[in-house]
Amino acid sequence: MRGGGSFSMDELQMLRDLPAVANVSKDRITYSNAFKQVCVIRYLAGESPTKIFREAGLPPELIGYKRIERSVARWKAAAIKSVSGSDHLDDSEIIAQLVERYKRALATRRNLDNMASGVPDLSVPVMSEGAVGAHASIGALDGDTAGIIIKQQARRIDELERALVALRNKLNKEVPAAPNVD
Known part of the structure; x- marks a missing residue:
């Protein structure tokens, strides 16, 4: 294994099978939104990007340390920019807002999946259009x-x-x- 560069056919298949990867080509990886969100939250909470990627099945020796560093920096900047009033918030306040956003997105996704399958999931609150500011239960995370x-x-x-x-x-x-x- 080596960092950066083009991926072999075996590496491409291994990456495609990971939930953290939305898409992969010979020289580009697109990560799932859920992975990006969890990665930023864990990074802001003090975890190493290398550790986060490794635990997601993305070995830094294959992905490339520089690619990991740049991805996390880009995702962090986008997440902080998306949090209103972030100029005056510390990392823990940013994390709290990102976690709430992630929980709402997860609840919405589960609700949509359940509506599509016709099976209601009573453990996840239904998010109506008027519930933009509502908080999902901790069970949604x-x-x-x-x-x-x-x-x-x-x-x-x-x-x-x-x-x-x-x-x-x-x-x-x-x-x-x-x-x-x-």
């Missing part, structure tokens, strides 16, 4: 994705708490004790 997001947020909170303790300790060392005046 698959358990693995929700678990990953929660785990990443917990890790980030832990990192921030440790950094805060370190800063407080550093501040306490730098501030000399007040002299005793008797």
